[in-house]
Amino acid sequence: MSKLKEKLQEKIEAWRPRTTALLKKAGDVKLGDVTIGMALGGARGVKCLVTDISYLDPQEGIRFRGFTIPETLEKLPKVPGGEMPYVEGFLYLLLTGDLPTKADAEEVAKEFKARARVPQYVFDVLRAMPRDTHPMTMLSAAILCMQRDSVYVRRYNEGLGKNDHWDPTYEDAMNLLARLPEIGAYIFRMKYRADTPIAPDFNLDLGGNFAHMMGVAKPYDDVARLYFILHSDHESGNVSAHAGHLVASALSDVYYAASAMINGLAGPLHGLANQEVLRWIQDVMEKMGGKVPTEEEMKKFVWDTLESGQVIPGFGHAVLRKTDPRYMEQRNFCLKHLPDDLIFKYVDLLFRVTPPILEKQGKAKNPWPNVDAQSGVIQWYYGIREYDFYTVLFGIGRALGVMCNIIWDRALGYPIERPKSVTTAMLEELAAKAQPTAAKT
Numbered sequence: 001m002s003k004l005k006e007k008l009q010e011k012i013e014a015w016r017p018r019t020t021a022l023l024k025k026a027g028d029v030k031l032g033d034v035t036i037g038m039a040l041g042g043a044r045g046v047k048c049l050v051t052d053i054s055y056l057d058p059q060e061g062i063r064f065r066g067f068t069i070p071e072t073l074e075k076l077p078k079v080p081g082g083e084m085p086y087v088e089g090f091l092y093l094l095l096t097g098d099l100p101t102k103a104d105a106e107e108v109a110k111e112f113k114a115r116a117r118v119p120q121y122v123f124d125v126l127r128a129m130p131r132d133t134h135p136m137t138m139l140s141a142a143i144l145c146m147q148r149d150s151v152y153v154r155r156y157n158e159g160l161g162k163n164d165h166w167d168p169t170y171e172d173a174m175n176l177l178a179r180l181p182e183i184g185a186y187i188f189r190m191k192y193r194a195d196t197p198i199a200p201d202f203n204l205d206l207g208g209n210f211a212h213m214m215g216v217a218k219p220y221d222d223v224a225r226l227y228f229i230l231h232s233d234h235e236s237g238n239v240s241a242h243a244g245h246l247v248a249s250a251l252s253d254v255y256y257a258a259s260a261m262i263n264g265l266a267g268p269l270h271g272l273a274n275q276e277v278l279r280w281i282q283d284v285m286e287k288m289g290g291k292v293p294t295e296e297e298m299k300k301f302v303w304d305t306l307e308s309g310q311v312i313p314g315f316g317h318a319v320l321r322k323t324d325p326r327y328m329e330q331r332n333f334c335l336k337h338l339p340d341d342l343i344f345k346y347v348d349l350l351f352r353v354t355p356p357i358l359e360k361q362g363k364a365k366n367p368w369p370n371v372d373a374q375s376g377v378i379q380w381y382y383g384i385r386e387y388d389f390y391t392v393l394f395g396i397g398r399a400l401g402v403m404c405n406i407i408w409d410r411a412l413g414y415p416i417e418r419p420k421s422v423t424t425a426m427l428e429e430l431a432a433k434a435q436p437t438a439a440k441t
């Protein structure tokens with residue numbers, strides 16, 4: 001058993017009594033109320049999911065295992081020669097809740113290397129798809145076709161005690177995470193670099209190897225590390241994390257769950273927003289003939305977009321009510337590495353003019369930028385200009401959080417998810433009882 005798995009086992013055994021005690025002694029304690037607005041509003045704010053991997057405070061932003069983003073980046077061991085931490089060490093933190101030493105991070109890197117071989121049939125499946133297929137569809141299909149290798153399914157069919165479900169789930173999750181960077185880079189090189197995939201270099205850490213397989217020089221390795229860490233988890237209720245959790249709750253294996261997670265991420269209101277941001281900015285650039293607009297000109301573009309009934313991509317959030325710290329971290333990276341880049345200047349201008357406009361329009365509950373408003377500009381700067389691909393990068397990162405959640409779901413025996421639905425007539429009846437006059441008008 002690997003050191004990480006051993007450590008995880010200890011953590012799971014120590015944690016289980018907490019969940020059991022809560023269920024047994026406090027199962028009837030109320031967690032909140034659900035209003036008609038919440039039911040019709042996409043379950044916004046309904047507290048009915050449990051995760052200890054990350055927590056999203058509306059004002060403060062995300063904490064991974066209790067650490068803010070700046071704390072996470074500062075405390076995790078760094079890859080020699082780079083500014084950013086090992087993604088492998090970050091996974092150790094997400095999975096166990098403990099900060100890893102450099103040796104712990106390197107041990108996980110070793111474990112990934114042992115699991116990283118992508119089966120040939122995955123490449124065959126990718127190559128059989130029309131080359132203009134969206135890269136998210138390719139990623140989802142590549143993940144799904146590996147389902148045939150699920151250790152969980154094999155062990156389940158042999159007869160698996162409930163307390164042991166986490167063990168083969170861990171095996172599948174680690175195999176998948178180890179292979180995703182190569183699959184992502186392969187899709188990129190096959191589709192956008194004249195079909196010239198680059199073989200992995202397993203002497204490198206996950207971020208370094210990904211940059212190598214993408215064919216992009218330093219500091220893109222640090223960009224990859226930062227990107228995967230920032231996009232890993234945003235508690236459980238967002239579409240991708242929730243889709244993964246929901247599908248896994250039926251005891252579908254992690255390949256089914258991760259493919260569903262990718263499909264949810266592919267929507268323009270979720271992960272696809274980062275490609276929408278670049279598309280929107282380039283449209284503005286074209287209209288401006290490539291020069292930086294004045295504040296007044298940029299304001300007009302924002303208003304024109306709103307007045308045509310579209311959203312401003314990269315702004316707003318379902319939970320956050322301030323500038324996304326993931327945005328700020330990437331902004332700091334841009335200020336350090338690409339302050340004079342033309343697209344960054346546009347993004348910077350949007351950062352200043354958009355929130356007051358959204359506030360004035362009065363619709364968006366959060367006028368501040370989210371993670372997607374900033375991430376495309378960095379990729380563009382380092383030569384990844386095929387913005388259809390950006391959500392694949394998000395997906396590789398998001399898989400880290402979703403896999404940790406699913407392993408813990410299995411460890412704590414969370415049951416199949418099954419919220420209750422009601423009909424519109426039932427809501428109308430309830431509304432009439434609560435507000436007899438308002439309901440009639």
Ligand SMILES: CC(C)(COP(=O)(O)OP(=O)(O)OC[C@H]1O[C@@H](n2cnc3c(N)ncnc32)[C@H](O)[C@@H]1OP(=O)(O)O)[C@@H](O)C(=O)NCCC(=O)NCCS
Binds near residue numbers: 318319372
């Ligand atoms: C993220 C997002 C989907 C959250 O949705 P939400 O929780 O329903 O957001 P709100 O409660 O603030 O929405 C209230 C209204 O404001 C609008 N709104 C929210 N964000 C907006 C934006 N960036 N631009 C224009 N209008 C926006 C909504 O469309 C909605 O309008 P409606 O009442 O006419 O339907 C939404 O802010 C959005 O579409 N943003 C742009 C896409 C994006 O950046 N997605 C990535 C998220 S990480």
